[in-house]
Amino acid sequence: MSGCYRAGIAGTGAAVPERVVTNDDLAGIVDTSDAWIHQRTGIRERRFAGPGENTSHLSVRAAQQALDRAGVDAGSLDLIIVGTLTPDYLLPSTACLVQDRLGAKSAGAFDVSAACTGFLSALHTAEAFVAAGRARRVLAIGAETLSRFLDMNERSSCVLFGDGAGAALVTRWEDCEQGEILDHSLGADGSGYEFIHMPMGGAAFPPHHPGYEKSGHFIRLKGREVYKFAVSTMTDLVQKLADKVDPEEVALIIPHQVNARIIESSAERLGYCMDRFMLNIDKYGNTSAASVPIALHEAVESGRLQKDQLVALVAFGAGLTWGATLLRW
Numbered sequence: 001m002s003g004c005y006r007a008g009i010a011g012t013g014a015a016v017p018e019r020v021v022t023n024d025d026l027a028g029i030v031d032t033s034d035a036w037i038h039q040r041t042g043i044r045e046r047r048f049a050g051p052g053e054n055t056s057h058l059s060v061r062a063a064q065q066a067l068d069r070a071g072v073d074a075g076s077l078d079l080i081i082v083g084t085l086t087p088d089y090l091l092p093s094t095a096c097l098v099q100d101r102l103g104a105k106s107a108g109a110f111d112v113s114a115a116c117t118g119f120l121s122a123l124h125t126a127e128a129f130v131a132a133g134r135a136r137r138v139l140a141i142g143a144e145t146l147s148r149f150l151d152m153n154e155r156s157s158c159v160l161f162g163d164g165a166g167a168a169l170v171t172r173w174e175d176c177e178q179g180e181i182l183d184h185s186l187g188a189d190g191s192g193y194e195f196i197h198m199p200m201g202g203a204a205f206p207p208h209h210p211g212y213e214k215s216g217h218f219i220r221l222k223g224r225e226v227y228k229f230a231v232s233t234m235t236d237l238v239q240k241l242a243d244k245v246d247p248e249e250v251a252l253i254i255p256h257q258v259n260a261r262i263i264e265s266s267a268e269r270l271g272y273c274m275d276r277f278m279l280n281i282d283k284y285g286n287t288s289a290a291s292v293p294i295a296l297h298e299a300v301e302s303g304r305l306q307k308d309q310l311v312a313l314v315a316f317g318a319g320l321t322w323g324a325t326l327l328r329w
Contacts, residue, residue: 009179013065042260046162083118116317166293
């Protein structure tokens with residue numbers, strides 16, 4: 001990467017709500033079944049936030065775990081970046097709430113909005129600050145409470161999503177000597193914004209707008225278009241990262257947990273076996289910006305990701321947005 005300093009990931013963390021919502025639970029609410037959901041998505045269950053449990057609370061739990069794993073005190077943080085499409089408030093940023101609750105009194109804080117690519121956007125930004133010498137320790141977080149924005153009468157979308165948070169502490173290489181960030185890419189195509197969007201609740205249709213409808217505050221998606229976009233984008237992202245190294249050296253691919261069928265289709269196009277992909281969608285569903293950092297943390301904690309192995313992180317989502325990161329752990 002360009003810049004004065006190499007950057008690595010000193011620690012990771014993850015947090016999910018206690019409440020487990022199974023496919024059978026959803027079958028009691030909407031016309032669906034465990035078999036229907038699992039066959040089409042690979043999901044068995046997901047987590048929903050409880051009353052009073054918001055994106056900031058999950059973020060703090062994941063962030064504190066990342067700090068603990070790194071042996072770093074929050075007071076030494078320079079910056080906190082939260083990628084989310086479900087902030088606690090439109091104002092202030094969720095990152096400011098996290099900064100206060102962690103006691104990171106010396107840290108700046110802001111959110112990034114890139115939907116499912118939110119964590120990789122935060123990670124890219126964190127690495128840029130460290131590489132440029134503008135910061136030494138930066139928390140990159142991806143967190144969501146998507147359950148608050150689901151139309152429980154719409155089975156094509158309500159069965160897909162869950163809540164959670166993941167975090168990574170980015171530091172100068174000499175402070176961690178693991179998880180070196182080797183390469184990044186980010187992209188967008190705003191012409192596809194209607195593929196996945198929440199049409200109301202923002203400045204275009206605020207609550208006092210005469211055309212405002214409460215149902216417009218739910219996530220809407222065009223499944224067929226999203227499927228095509230996700231398969232082609234994921235395949236392209238992994239291929240471009242692999243082209244920069246020996247593809248056989250990439251020991252693990254951690255994709256956005258969008259849909260097991262999409263990941264399987266991409267793997268088939270790439271000619272990769274599924275053993276090279278980290279999957280946990282069966283437990284958590286699609287947690288948007290939180291999915292990649294949660295899976296990264298689980299790969300580290302389980303020992304699936306070993307020292308000196310190359311790992312590719314890839315994400316894609318509403319915007320349309322996409323991103324990829326290559327690490328040497």
